[in-house]
Amino acid sequence: MPEEPRFDTVAKAESTPDTPQPFAELGMKEDEYDRVRDILGRRPTSAELAIYSVMWSEHCSYKSSKVHLRQFGEKAPESDALLVGMGENAGVVDVGDGYAVTFKIESHNHPSYVEPHQGAATGVGGIVRDILTMGARPVAVMDALRFGPADAPDTRRVLPGVVSGISFYGNCLGLPNIGGEIGFDAGYAGNPLVNALCVGVMRHEDIKLAQAPGPGNKVVLFGATTGPDGIGGASVLASATFDEESHAKRPSVQVGDPFLEKLLIECSLELFAKDLVVGIQDLGAAGVSCATTELAAGGTGGMRIELDRVPLRDPRLTPEEILMSESQERMMAIVAPDRLDEFMATCAKWDILASVIGEVTDVTPEEAERGGRLVMTWRGETIVDMPPRTASDEGPVYERPYARPAEQDDLQADDAARLERPRTDAELREQALRLLGAPGIADPSWVTSQYDRYVLGNTVLATPHDGGMIRITDEGDRGVALATDGNGRYTRLDPYTGTQLAYAEAYRNVAVTGARPLAVTNCLNFGSPEDPAVMWQFAESTRGLADACRQLGTPVTGGNVSFYNQTGSTAINPTPVIGVLGVIDDVNQRLTSAFGRDLEGARVFLLGETRVELGGSAWADVIHGHLGGLPPRVDLAAEAALGELLADAADQGAVAAAHDLSDGGLVVALAESCLRGGVGCSVELSGDPFVELFSESAARAVVVVRPEAESVFAQLCDRHGVAATAIGSVGGSGLAVRHSDGGFDIPLEELRAVYESALPAIFDAE
Template sequence: MPEQPQLDTVATAQRTPDNPQPYSELGVADDEYERIRRILGRRPTAAELAIYSVMWSEHCSYKSSKVHLRQFGEKAPHSDALLVGMGENAGVVDVGEGRAVTFKIESHNHPSYVEPHQGAATGVGGIVRDILTMGARPVAVMDALRFGPLDAPDTRRVLPGVVSGISFYGNCLGLPNIGGELGFGAGYAANPLVNALCVGVMRHEDIQLAQAPGPGNKVVLFGATTGPDGIGGASVLASATFDDESHAKRPSVQVGDPFLEKLLIECSLELYRDGLVVGIQDLGAAGVSCATTELAAGGTGGMRIELDRVPLRDSTLTPEEILMSESQERMMAVVEPERLEEFTATCRRWNIQAAVIGEVTDVTPEEAERGGRLVMTWNGETVVDLPPRTASDEGPVYERPYARPPEQDALQADTPDRLARPEDDEELREQVLRVLAAPGVCDPGWVTGQYDSYVRGDTVLSAPHDGGMIRVGEDGDRGIALATDGNGRYTRLDPYAGTQAAFAEAYRNVAATGARPLAVTNCLNFGSPEDPGVMWQFAESTRGLADACRTMGTPVTGGNVSFYNQTGDSAINPSPVIGVLGVIDDVHARLTTAFPPRGDGARVLLLGTSGEELGGSVWAEVVHGHLGGLPPRVDLDAEAALARLLSAAADDRLLATAHDVSDGGLAVALAESAMRGGVGCSVRVEEPFADLFGESGARAVVVVLPEEEESFARLCREHGVPATEIGTIGGSALTVNYPDGGFSIDLDTLRRTHEGTLPAVLDAE
């Protein structure tokens, strides 16, 4: 038999201070390694080095982003609705009637490129456990996806795998997928973005926190056994730039079991209901390392763990491998000794394995001053003795240099004004169809059709409407609405304004359902933080979002930063994805994007002010392959007024349809509403090119109920929102008239064009 490696204990580390350690291979920089030695007063053991390497990784510590993320707290608007803010696993918002909602979005980008199905599946599983950890029942998921060009060979490998992973995990859990986004672009060819959102519902009194109070309380690991899959998974894969060796990292991708997670959800909720848990943490990125250090740091600061009591499915795992493993479907709880038997009995009833692996300890004032004390043993030998706060809360914080890229001015100066415009009616019509068929605009049904959107029976709205909506209680009609939005073209042109535009669109999409926007989560996807140009993009983006949230009164409740989304020197366009949550008192008042099928003669109104804003537009990209100029101007006051108007109109039952105007402009909004309702419309515009393709913000298309036209006009005046009648509902075509001509496209042609793009490529594959 091969000789077993000698156990690296604390005593061994003290005797052998100069033993070389592979810290750089674990992503630890030279100065970080020296800092670890100063904290410990010696070299770290192999197990301690494993803890610091994953906890100080970019993915877990936010070491390059913290200085900018602080704005979300410093500029946070006051909100009576915010019950739990940033710092916990997910934010919690009061939605009335004693109920609270928790929601969060996170990335699983790099694992989803290496192993698309499992990477995406475990991304869903991880965000669901974050919501579960807060004490809530997960009730719905969403996803925001970005891929390379649709016809690229790698996209045809990655996209189907990602979609199958999301649908497999979510469908097996019985969670409806109620919306999200699907985008394409050359920069995402080797760096897909897989951002998963989950929302959960609870009573106020059900909130759980990641803490380990009470010396003598037991630390229980329950759920799946620990194996070698995912060792250093998200923490390693998400903290380094991709290269040609990326596919060799497949063993670092976690493997998910949604059926076990379903049992874990029901078991955990029963444990919460019966008051058997005093602290809880899921095991996601960094596994046992993260759960123990964060629980200890959030409680007394002391904890003792026996690693040899961790249930394994591979008996050869070393202590450091156990600490770095990111095996899925695991939770860690702090349980009072007198309730331990009840806890384990509940786990047995749900066929969930549970093992006591340690206990909470008290700390001396001196130990508390140093950051607490976390001790771990292996067969009686001490392999970890460190202050947990130094790993969880006091990691390195970098003020990375940042500078506006020298090419930014030239990019903004290259406006779309120079691009050739359609010369006649037929060319204008043809370009409308080209924009409608664009991969980022076309019908996403090939993807969303694989998701179960109505399981659980509480779904009110789902894709392809502007936002998803679910009922939040069985004893009433209150609901919540969610939308995610991001536009990498806009943020490439101006990260500050582009991020505000993404926020504004998500805010507008929630309002277009009739809900009142309340709070924000975000997933900030960028290239390498070691590139000053990327860090400038990130700094401007976070500043833009913080300023917008302060203006609109919507606090950021939490989120995720994903750096190193690049291959070699080629980074993705900066891609902040913004999620907005809103509440509606009665889901029966919800608005849809579909024209009313029996609404012949009903008036179509365009709300807001239009301009010739084509920088970063779909038209410029699709027709000319152009990116340049400035993104549409963001008017937050106008966005707030429009949102208040739409919510009030929904409450008063004045509208039959509401659809925001965004990607592709008015042409796309009208075509989508016509196709979804199965009825055409006839509209008149004054400047056909700019009016159809311009992407000015703070706009929506609405259809007013005939008997409510006067009431709605009065409401528009009260809220200061311009409303222009542009046409009527009826017929079986989209007809556009203007001073010098016009064109018409029948609904069948619209549908074939809009619905045919994805199947033509992906079904053939």
């Protein structure tokens, strides 16, 4: 009689239905475990339990957010540009001339707290592979970062590691980092946000999808070997609340190799060019579990895998560990048998390890109705026999209870209008400098100088300008602009309005480059979905974004939800980070935010309307440590009009520089534009100088108009219905502010000393 295998098999699962299983330790609820038993008609094997636990984790299944994310499809505006929408690895939009662009933003928050360098590095690697999987060449990255107080000891531990991880991986890949943002707030202490964006370019006909069609086609795993790093990363790190034991989870953080990923990129692009791939998926969260179930579900529904054939870095790995490993730099392709030799030869050319680990199978009508059939063997024994669609597409869907928190009314009633305002010009001047030197507003060069912004040679705008811009091909002048924005203070005060303001700011940051906004991606960072107050924030936030995108005609192409961003019972301020992509026909017509010396004498105009809006403002936060009241009013029609005006003005050469108004208001925008161009400006304020300098009213920008084009500019403002007020001119050696009762001056040298010293004083000292 043959000896029974020591590992768990389907036959053993059928004969031992009462064997206790560690579903709770894997993050599964008891009712979820019971549902798996119902699906299979027996207890799961340990390998099947591993698959369901990671695929049904919050990170992979969106089980608490699906009911709200559906709005992005239900309310989606009609868009001729949208080629691939939500549901694939990344969205794809048509940018003209037969070219398409794919872009997406995702989080790697918890891993970046546990092990900052590798957590951030592999966040970049993962989002780059998502873009590659669509058939595109990755051409640029961005990042949106949030940390605790800049001078806090833990921030001084986490931030340098995160920045080194991003720069190490991106620089080694040879991808320019063209922008993003960085913020500091006590609410992110112990729970930083590391959101990474990538954009790629392809021809329309090059789009690839995550599917496994064609029975008999081979399943090929190629790239790095599979090791113990990252085992359980998606479920352990992204679906749990942080506590003092977080550092014990360090083995769940993946380890990246950007040099191997660079080879993997070039190898994959050659495979695509030779048409050797009929389906493709990267191995990110949930590793082999995710790739096999999603590819099978997206194709015939059938697949057979010999798990023994997976190349291992550690031969001691069990089947469960192989399935849950999130080792980086791996891809899975579906290849026709008659193209397999050429596929393998191409991989060998790039020194990429490739192994056939299975094949696509047909399914019976009954199996198809149940969700397909995925079979996996280990040492000749069947250890998985399950419907893949039940893991990839038919996981739990929770309608979590949500309720407006009781303290929301008191928070909104605590209006910033009660705060003491500066009474003299000396106080106005001093507070302007305090704002300019505040971490999060101050010069981010300590961070961004560690990134290569110009590698590949197609970057035309990058940090410190409002949006990043790249030329999409070496031969033409068509380009795309991108910006990411999010303001947790605004969203804490009003999640619906705050999210629309984040979207509006990103939209505006693209518009001030001269590009026309086209599409949206998002990374929604929130606390625990099991908290009704957090779920109310999330429900209002998604509703706000869906409504805004519908009104301005920019579809959501995909993104990421990151829950459990809290330490103990304290959640972060809700922080939806919104990425907007726009298109510009000719990058030579782009606008920068710098007041250059060639513009001396040209007039400065303020576009839009300024109101007394200080709730959630940088002034209230930096000067008074206050958060309360209501955020600025949203006027999406005004944002659209401003965007059209800026695009037309750029096309016609009427505007020479443009800078949006956001954190810190007019005074920060003027100071930044002066410092970026190395020349001062003088402005005359007609109203309350405090309100005009520090208000954060939305739908505003400052522009410098070419003297010979002022009449054209005036006609454009009339056509688009945008208020334009001449407030001063470019020139001088500092920022000169005048109003009816006086004014103040700040030399450029003083502005620069305050602006540029803030982060180095903290992190260079460390």
